[in-house]
Amino acid sequence: LMAHTKTDTEPISSPGPNMEPQEGSDCCSCPEKWVGYRCNCYFISSEVKTWNESRSFCVSQNSSLLQLQNRDELGFMQFSKRFYWIGLSYNEERGAWLWEDGSAPSWDLFLSLETPDPKKCIVYKPMNGVVDESCEKENYYICKKTVVDSM
Numbered sequence: 001l002m003a004h005t006k007t008d009t010e011p012i013s014s015p016g017p018n019m020e021p022q023e024g025s026d027c028c029s030c031p032e033k034w035v036g037y038r039c040n041c042y043f044i045s046s047e048v049k050t051w052n053e054s055r056s057f058c059v060s061q062n063s064s065l066l067q068l069q070n071r072d073e074l075g076f077m078q079f080s081k082r083f084y085w086i087g088l089s090y091n092e093e094r095g096a097w098l099w100e101d102g103s104a105p106s107w108d109l110f111l112s113l114e115t116p117d118p119k120k121c122i123v124y125k126p127m128n129g130v131v132d133e134s135c136e137k138e139n140y141y142i143c144k145k146t147v148v149d150s151m
């Protein structure tokens with residue numbers, strides 16, 4: 001006799017720029033072209049900019065360059081092969097790497113890390129690691145905003 005079992009597996013999204021990340025967790029209501037995932041909205045750029053330009057773009061969209069909360073936060077992008085600028089930069093005054101909101105990162109969020117060069121900026125490969133690169137280099141980037149219920 002054969003046991004007939006059906007295993008439900010999550011559909012595997014295809015890698016690359018045309019991937020369709022899962023959208024619309026019920027608490028997410030994101031602007032067009034943004035991806036809703038676990039109550040946050042993400043803008044995954046499809047064009048490259050310097051770190052500063054990327055940050056400015058995110059700010060112009062009332063968001064900020066990605067600040068990671070946990071290691072598997074971008075699980076929906078696990079097949080992405082790209083590196084993206086995130087919101088980490090070296091603060092000379094405080095002599096430390098800080099997120100855009102001034103808080104310090106927990107480096108164990110990143111699977112790989114060599115001591116980053118303070119003169120550089122950080123690119124992140126989702127579910128993978130980080131690398132430091134010249135801030136003037138053009139890279140893809142990710143903006144994030146947390147969804148707050150209006151009213």
Ligand SMILES: *[C@@H]1O[C@H](CO)[C@@H](O)[C@H](O)[C@H]1NC(C)=O
Binds near residue numbers: 051052089121135136
């Ligand atoms: C970004 O631009 C500001 C203002 O032009 C400059 O002071 C800062 O050094 C730049 N940061 C990076 C990482 O390039």
Ligand SMILES: *[C@@H]1O[C@H](CO)[C@@H](O)[C@H](O)[C@H]1NC(C)=O
Binds near residue numbers: 060061062
């Ligand atoms: C950003 O917020 C301001 C003030 O609430 C609003 O007027 C503007 O439309 C917002 N811009 C975007 C791109 O959401």
